[in-house]
Amino acid sequence: MNKAPRQTLTAPIRRIRFAYVALFFCAWTSLIAVRLGWLQVVRHSDFVHRAALQQQRTFEVAPRRGMLYDRNLRELAVTVQVDSVYAVPSELGDNRASAAEILAEIVHADPRDNFTSQQQMLARFNASKNFAWVARKVDPGIVDRLRELNLKGVYFQKEFKRFYPNNDLAAQVLGYVGTDDIGLGGLERQFDEDMHGEPGHMLTALDAKRHVLGSEESQPMPGENLVLSIDANIQYMAERALDAQVEKVKALHGTVVVQDPHTGQVLALAVSPRFNPNDQRHMDSSVLTNLAVSDVYEPGSTFKLVTYSAAIDAAGVQPTDIVDCQGGAMTMYGRTLHDDRSDHFGRVTVQYALEHSSDVGAAKMALKLGNLKFYEYMRAFGFGDRSGIELPSETRGLLRNPRKWGATSILSMAIGQEVGVTPVQLVTMVSTIANGGVYMPPHVLLQSTDEMKGDPRLKPAAFRPSNGLPATLPDGAHRVITEMTSAKMRMMMQGIVTEGTGRQAALNGYSSGGKTGTAQKIDPATHTYSHTKLVASFAGFAPVSNPAISVAVVIDTPTAGSEVQHYGGAASAPVFAEVAQQVLEYLGVPHDQPLKTKKELTVAAKTEEAGDAPSENTADLNAMFDDVNSLPADDPLRAPANAAPVEVAAIEKPVAVTQKAPANGKTSGILDMLPAKVVAAFHGGDGTGSAAPDASAQTMPQKAAPAVEAKEKGAVVVDAGLRVPVPSFEGSGLRGVVERADSAGLRVQAVGSGLAREQVPAAGTMVPAGTEIVVRFSR
Numbered sequence: 001m002n003k004a005p006r007q008t009l010t011a012p013i014r015r016i017r018f019a020y021v022a023l024f025f026c027a028w029t030s031l032i033a034v035r036l037g038w039l040q041v042v043r044h045s046d047f048v049h050r051a052a053l054q055q056q057r058t059f060e061v062a063p064r065r066g067m068l069y070d071r072n073l074r075e076l077a078v079t080v081q082v083d084s085v086y087a088v089p090s091e092l093g094d095n096r097a098s099a100a101e102i103l104a105e106i107v108h109a110d111p112r113d114n115f116t117s118q119q120q121m122l123a124r125f126n127a128s129k130n131f132a133w134v135a136r137k138v139d140p141g142i143v144d145r146l147r148e149l150n151l152k153g154v155y156f157q158k159e160f161k162r163f164y165p166n167n168d169l170a171a172q173v174l175g176y177v178g179t180d181d182i183g184l185g186g187l188e189r190q191f192d193e194d195m196h197g198e199p200g201h202m203l204t205a206l207d208a209k210r211h212v213l214g215s216e217e218s219q220p221m222p223g224e225n226l227v228l229s230i231d232a233n234i235q236y237m238a239e240r241a242l243d244a245q246v247e248k249v250k251a252l253h254g255t256v257v258v259q260d261p262h263t264g265q266v267l268a269l270a271v272s273p274r275f276n277p278n279d280q281r282h283m284d285s286s287v288l289t290n291l292a293v294s295d296v297y298e299p300g301s302t303f304k305l306v307t308y309s310a311a312i313d314a315a316g317v318q319p320t321d322i323v324d325c326q327g328g329a330m331t332m333y334g335r336t337l338h339d340d341r342s343d344h345f346g347r348v349t350v351q352y353a354l355e356h357s358s359d360v361g362a363a364k365m366a367l368k369l370g371n372l373k374f375y376e377y378m379r380a381f382g383f384g385d386r387s388g389i390e391l392p393s394e395t396r397g398l399l400r401n402p403r404k405w406g407a408t409s410i411l412s413m414a415i416g417q418e419v420g421v422t423p424v425q426l427v428t429m430v431s432t433i434a435n436g437g438v439y440m441p442p443h444v445l446l447q448s449t450d451e452m453k454g455d456p457r458l459k460p461a462a463f464r465p466s467n468g469l470p471a472t473l474p475d476g477a478h479r480v481i482t483e484m485t486s487a488k489m490r491m492m493m494q495g496i497v498t499e500g501t502g503r504q505a506a507l508n509g510y511s512s513g514g515k516t517g518t519a520q521k522i523d524p525a526t527h528t529y530s531h532t533k534l535v536a537s538f539a540g541f542a543p544v545s546n547p548a549i550s551v552a553v554v555i556d557t558p559t560a561g562s563e564v565q566h567y568g569g570a571a572s573a574p575v576f577a578e579v580a581q582q583v584l585e586y587l588g589v590p591h592d593q594p595l596k597t598k599k600e601l602t603v604a605a606k607t608e609e610a611g612d613a614p615s616e617n618t619a620d621l622n623a624m625f626d627d628v629n630s631l632p633a634d635d636p637l638r639a640p641a642n643a644a645p646v647e648v649a650a651i652e653k654p655v656a657v658t659q660k661a662p663a664n665g666k667t668s669g670i671l672d673m674l675p676a677k678v679v680a681a682f683h684g685g686d687g688t689g690s691a692a693p694d695a696s697a698q699t700m701p702q703k704a705a706p707a708v709e710a711k712e713k714g715a716v717v718v719d720a721g722l723r724v725p726v727p728s729f730e731g732s733g734l735r736g737v738v739e740r741a742d743s744a745g746l747r748v749q750a751v752g753s754g755l756a757r758e759q760v761p762a763a764g765t766m767v768p769a770g771t772e773i774v775v776r777f778s779r
Helices: 015-042 044-055 089-107 118-127 140-149 186-190 192-196 232-249 300-314 350-355 359-369 371-380 409-414 423-434 483-498 573-587 598-610 618-628 676-683 734-743
Strands: 056-061 075-087 132-138 154-163 200-206 212-218 225-228 253-259 266-272 322-324 329-332 335-338 347-349 445-449 513-523 528-542 549-556 655-658 708-710 715-718 723-725 747-752 755-760 766-768 772-778
Touching: 015 044, 075 089, 075 140, 089 118, 089 132, 089 140, 118 132, 132 140, 132 154, 140 154, 186 192, 232 253, 232 266, 232 549, 232 573, 253 423, 253 573, 300 350, 300 359, 300 371, 300 409, 300 423, 300 483, 300 513, 300 528, 322 350, 322 359, 329 359, 335 359, 347 350, 347 734, 350 359, 350 483, 359 371, 359 409, 371 409, 423 483, 423 528, 423 549, 483 513, 483 528, 513 573, 528 573, 549 573, 618 747, 618 755, 618 772, 734 747, 734 772
Parallel strands: 747 772
Antiparallel strands: 056 200, 075 132, 075 154, 200 212, 225 445, 253 266, 253 549, 322 347, 329 335, 513 528, 528 549, 655 715, 708 715, 723 766, 755 772
């Protein structure tokens, strides 16, 4: 029996539909795989970086900046750790404005500090989600107040801050650093790369609630330390004296440089006014420049040291040669060069011309050299080129090539015009003369080291004055003038202090030498030399026999007091005296002259103020006359100064007149200061006394010829029967007095300098030929 087919309970499977479903799932799986590959492979680094930003904080760890020490390892600039405050704006949420207001009330203590103002702070919060500074390197008191607030999203970070323990001491030398620890001036800028060091990094892991889970840190590498040639004590002495003088004369600014002449090391470099690098918000930009290396000025008469040194070294000029200053004026190519209006020098010695700063005398020294030779000496002394001192922004100064000189430029340069110098160049020139004639490049850096104070390998280098140049000269050192020229210049520069324009630079117990300078500044309105704006300077050294220090003082535009008080001898020389006196005592340099009492110093000061006060009184002149001529007690020439001229009766027999020799064994007569050929000319009848080889002899009037016989120990025998009247020397210069006395057959004992004011015996007195007349000179 056939059975009916069994019925299917499910619908028949359609293969095409199955294929579609399978294809769909395969495509879906492929898309997921591609997406996962894109996210996990292609964009892996991007998501790792985004995760790190959410889960980690990376900070740059600033390195410790190198220390600045003086030569005795006294800290001049150090680095300390302080707190800085930052915020995470994303954590502040909608409270950014109120947070900025609260934070600004605490950290915005200075109205001039825009960085911490509420507006600036809120702008930083809105500009970033993950990091924004609140305040950098704040005081501990402010940090404590912020910690007490415990604001969400506000954090603290340790940073290094530059600190200067002595505030404004040597500010222009040290410089300062910015908030980001970048050197912005002085040595901080010059050696920023070496002193900055290599920064490190700190990686901090955070959980979802911003709690610190741990951190990894790479240590920074500290910067190098610098040991300077500066002595902090000498620096303080120089700054104190300079500040007082700048305030006294109401000057624009001033500079003092103290240098070791034998090594070129700068012991002090003071600029006034200064700034406090610890208080950068209140700095005045006008006082940031280091004027000692960046300020160019016309040196004026201090530059005559170059002129005279070159003339002695290359042209055979001697300090005792005679130079004709032509009454204080000379004309060349239509230009007339004048001495100071109070000076009308005639024929004087070269030393006298330098002591009294004759412009005409200096010009004639330069003319003996010629343009090219004079230029070579100026370059050899370091002018017109950078000295190489380790300070930024040093200028070359101004010194034109001779091809660009005008017809009378040599006259101007001889007296310090048409040339621009810096105080460092000036003091180095003086050191060259002081150390025997060798140019030593100036330096302010002794060494760069990784060691810090306390390390036995780092030792102080206390300054001890040396007796000579180092065995091995540094790069750039070279001989400029001979040792003999140097010795002659030192002697002449000492005369400037004892007899010339630099008397206020005299020291107590020490000899000193130097040169004053007063330069006119260019008036920007008229482009001509101003008669009221001056630069007063003094450059010198002490002691003279073995200089321990050289000092240059420059006072720019003194305004207080009379015009004379604006000159270098009155405005700058006293600063030299104060600084040199204190430094020499501080260094323990032995005295080479007798110490004066306070009373003697007071009298000397009053004498300087009097200007032409006599160095000896009339009674002293009489005593000197009696002494040098060995007059008996009853000699008729022994008379009061105001007595009438005395007729001396003829004596039949010769009388011995003894001249006492000075303690130093040198003859005290003024003729011994003159060259032998001049003395020979006097005794030979040629009264011109010209030192020039080609000068023609002139016949003087017939003069008395006393019978004089020389004896031992300076004694002479004169024939008293030959009597001559004493001429009147009043108002005459030293040269004229010597000529007139020699013409009359008399000798001269000079006291002081300037013009003749008194004489003993009085004019018209009949005295034996060969008698020594005492004449007092004053200005």
